Amino acid sequence: MVSLVNSDRVEELKAFNETKLGVKGLVDAGILNIPGIFIRPPDELSQELNCSTSQLQVPVIDFQGIGNLDQRKQIVAQVQHASEHWGFFQVLNHGIPVSVTEGMINGIRWFHEQDSEAKKQLYSHDFKRKVRFNSNYDLFQSRTAYWRDTLALTVMPSDPLCADELPDSCRSTSMEYLKHVMQLGDTLIELLSEALGLKADHLKAMECTKGYKTVCGHYYPACPQPELTTGISKHTDSTFITILLQDQIGTTLQIIVSNNKFKSVVHRALVNRADARISVPCFFHGSVVESTEYGPLMDLVSEENPPIYKSFQGTVRSTKTNMASLVNFDREKELKAFDETKLGVKGLVDAGILNIPGIFIRPPDELSEELKCSKNHLQIPVIDLQSIEDSDQRKQIVAQVQHASEQWGFFQVLNHGIPSSVIDGMIDGIRLFHEQDLEAKKQLYTHDFKKKVRFNSNYDLFQSRTAYWRDTLALSTLPSDPLRADELPESCRSTSMEYIKHVMELGDTVIELLSEALGLKADHLKAMECTKGHNTVCGHYYPTCPQPELTTGISKHSDSTFITILLQDQIGGLQILHGNEWVDVRPIAGGLVVNIGDFLQIVSNDKFKSVVHRAVVNRAESRISVPCFFHGSMVESTEYGPIKDLVSEENPPIYKSFQVTDYMKKFFSTRLDGQALRNLFKI
Numbered sequence: 305m306v307s308l309v310n311s312d313r314v315e316e317l318k319a320f321n322e323t324k325l326g327v328k329g330l331v332d333a334g335i336l337n338i339p340g341i342f343i344r345p346p347d348e349l350s351q352e353l354n355c356s357t358s359q360l361q362v363p364v365i366d367f368q369g370i371g372n373l374d375q376r377k378q379i380v381a382q383v384q385h386a387s388e389h390w391g392f393f394q395v396l397n398h399g400i401p402v403s404v405t406e407g408m409i410n411g412i413r414w415f416h417e418q419d420s421e422a423k424k425q426l427y428s429h430d431f432k433r434k435v436r437f438n439s440n441y442d443l444f445q446s447r448t449a450y451w452r453d454t455l456a457l458t459v460m461p462s463d464p465l466c467a468d469e470l471p472d473s474c475r476s477t478s479m480e481y482l483k484h485v486m487q488l489g490d491t492l493i494e495l496l497s498e499a500l501g502l503k504a505d506h507l508k509a510m511e512c513t514k515g516y517k518t519v520c521g522h523y524y525p526a527c528p529q530p531e532l533t534t535g536i537s538k539h540t541d542s543t544f545i546t547i548l549l550q551d552q553i554g555t556t557l558q559i560i561v562s563n564n565k566f567k568s569v570v571h572r573a574l575v576n577r578a579d580a581r582i583s584v585p586c587f588f589h590g591s592v593v594e595s596t597e598y599g600p601l602m603d604l605v606s607e608e609n610p611p612i613y614k615s616f617q618g619t620v621r622s623t624k625t626n627m628a629s630l631v632n633f634d635r636e637k638e639l640k641a642f643d644e645t646k647l648g649v650k651g652l653v654d655a656g657i658l659n660i661p662g663i664f665i666r667p668p669d670e671l672s673e674e675l676k677c678s679k680n681h682l683q684i685p686v687i688d689l690q691s692i693e694d695s696d697q698r699k700q701i702v703a704q705v706q707h708a709s710e711q712w713g714f715f716q717v718l719n720h721g722i723p724s725s726v727i728d729g730m731i732d733g734i735r736l737f738h739e740q741d742l743e744a745k746k747q748l749y750t751h752d753f754k755k756k757v758r759f760n761s762n763y764d765l766f767q768s769r770t771a772y773w774r775d776t777l778a779l780s781t782l783p784s785d786p787l788r789a790d791e792l793p794e795s796c797r798s799t800s801m802e803y804i805k806h807v808m809e810l811g812d813t814v815i816e817l818l819s820e821a822l823g824l825k826a827d828h829l830k831a832m833e834c835t836k837g838h839n840t841v842c843g844h845y846y847p848t849c850p851q852p853e854l855t856t857g858i859s860k861h862s863d864s865t866f867i868t869i870l871l872q873d874q875i876g877g878l879q880i881l882h883g884n885e886w887v888d889v890r891p892i893a894g895g896l897v898v899n900i901g902d903f904l905q906i907v908s909n910d911k912f913k914s915v916v917h918r919a920v921v922n923r924a925e926s927r928i929s930v931p932c933f934f935h936g937s938m939v940e941s942t943e944y945g946p947i948k949d950l951v952s953e954e955n956p957p958i959y960k961s962f963q964v965t966d967y968m969k970k971f972f973s974t975r976l977d978g979q980a981l982r983n984l985f986k987i
């Protein structure tokens with residue numbers, strides 16, 4: 305039922321790349337919604353929402369007194385503790401003058417905030433270039449693009465960076481900072497050597513700091529939707545050490561040679577709404593000379609502490625493309641676990657969850673499309689059926705029905721003849737059913753469409769892109785096998801029998817009006833068994849949702865019916881796509897919603913429209929809706945196609961004839977939305 309929104313991610317990435325303006329270019333253009341390529345995948349978003357943040361601080365180590373033997377011992381002990389337990393620490397009194405660190409940050413800011421032409425010149429993804437500006441070095445490999453632009457400066461021992469290769473805006477400041485940070489790298493690697501119980505120059509002799517280095521000037525622009533993206537997603541650094549300048553100086557360790565004694569810790573950067581942020585990591589990659597091999601140091605392994613890693617060549621790492629570690633999300637497994645509870649979405653809400661599971665989170669392209677969608681405050685037509693028996697007034701009503709069916713595909717009817725006690729009774733009964741004791745519902749839990757009475761959550765749970773925030777009691781009735789009272793759950797037995805009787809009658813009334821509105825005899829559609837065949841009444845329950853913006857009650861689709869008559873409570877949530885805008889179908893007291901389904905669009909040869917709609921959920925109140933789907937004949941031999949009287953030479957048939965059963969088979973086996981499905985039957 306769900307429509308697959310085709311976001312061509314690669315096309316979007318290409319277009320973004322071709323601007324050469326980076327993320328800042330988007331922000332400068334005034335975008336309010338971040339493009340889909342930056343939105344994190346559902347599993348990541350949901351994992352995120354389950355993550356707590358800690359108030360702890362990474363260790364801070366003061367390097368003052370590093371030349372003094374006793375104090376150095378203490379510093380080494382602190383470095384060891386931090387490297388073993390944290391993998392990160394901040395250093396103070398590191399010897400780089402404040403004027404140099406501040407100069408560096410200012411220079412990087414100037415670079416990113418300067419005239420875009422100068423930056424464009426340097427835009428490149430070619431790692432061989434020593435100076436390159438780009439946004440997302442792994443743009444075409446990562447799962448989600450990062451909200452970050454970067455000026456990367458590479459320093460090779462064989463090919464050091466010259467001042468004249470640097471952009472004007474940060475030339476002298478960068479040269480100065482580079483010189484200092486390299487020295488600090490040596491100091492640190494000595495301390496780390498000692499912290500591993502090695503001689504001070506052990507790691508240095510391995511070219512840990514003397515090899516290939518990259519200083520990156522990252523710019524994280526302010527972001528209108530920081531919760532949907534990251535500045536850099538979680539990863540570890542492929543380096544020996546990283547020294548990061550932000551407001552103070554911090555370090556990240558990646559010391560595979562320590563044989564896991566020191567930890568390379570996963571980290572990431574977030575973005576915020578208010579301010580652009582600058583950070584300047586210096587990555588000490590070590591030697592990239594072909595012949596250099598790295599592996600656990602002999603002095604650090606023993607029989608009790610055998611090597612954990614093989615030796616490898618330093619150059620191996622430079623072929624690594626995707627820095628972001630992929631979080632493994634087993635959607636299938638989560639769906640099964642959810643299904644097996646047999647408790648539906650309400651079961652989750654009753655259990656007190658605060659964050660919705662990943663299976664309910666809409667894919668990035670849908671979320672981002674959503675954010676671009678505007679809302680319209682129009683109302684769908686409301687038609688009063690009061691004087692339907694009076695032939696003059698009936699004509700007017702038919703004209704209104706015609707207009708609504710052609711222009712909207714949806715209308716509400718008033719004075720439709722179903723007593724309000726029956727309507728209220730139906731809603732109460734469905735609420736009683738969903739809110740009753742769990743065991744009674746569990747008994748009815750099934751995905752078997754052959755069962756006439758079935759309770760489940762998400763009839764297409766294993767086919768849809770995202771699960772819906774909705775539970776359903778479905779009641780099917782066939783002329784050959786009508787629904788009997790004793791088949792119904794007690795909680796809604798008499799109310800449902802009563803409502804079903806009335807809504808079937810109303811179906812006939814509406815289908816007569818629609819026949820006339822097509823210029824046919826009143827009983828033309830009825831004779832085609834549009835309302836007399838297979839009908840399903842669904843009692844939908846949309847529980848309250850802690851994160852309604854991340855999911856839907858039912859995603860956009862059109863109905864595979866002739867018509868649908870929907871009863872809803874007063875909460876609201878149904879929306880229809882009118883033009884390119886979502887229009888709320890506001891509940892009106894005593895009103896019922898009628899919509900044209902795909903079959904009626906086909907038999908009317910596109911005169912009447914089957915319109916895409918969906919239901920959204922909300923934080924505050926659970927909602928009930930009860931659509932009655934008039935699917936038409938389920939007799940194998942029945943064929944449907946454009947009605948002869950409605951086609952002509954000027955108006956040739958748009959669709960082939962087909963058997964409804966074929967159509968329904970496709971409906972249940974594909975993940976296409978009704979509209980796309982309808983298109984399969986086009987001539």
Ligand SMILES: O=C(O)CCC(=O)C(=O)O
Nearest residue numbers: 844858878918919929931
């Ligand atoms: O609950 C609603 O308002 C809409 C339900 C719907 O569109 C459907 O079940 O097909």
Ligand SMILES: [Fe+2]
Nearest residue numbers: 861862863917
């Ligand atoms: Fe629908």
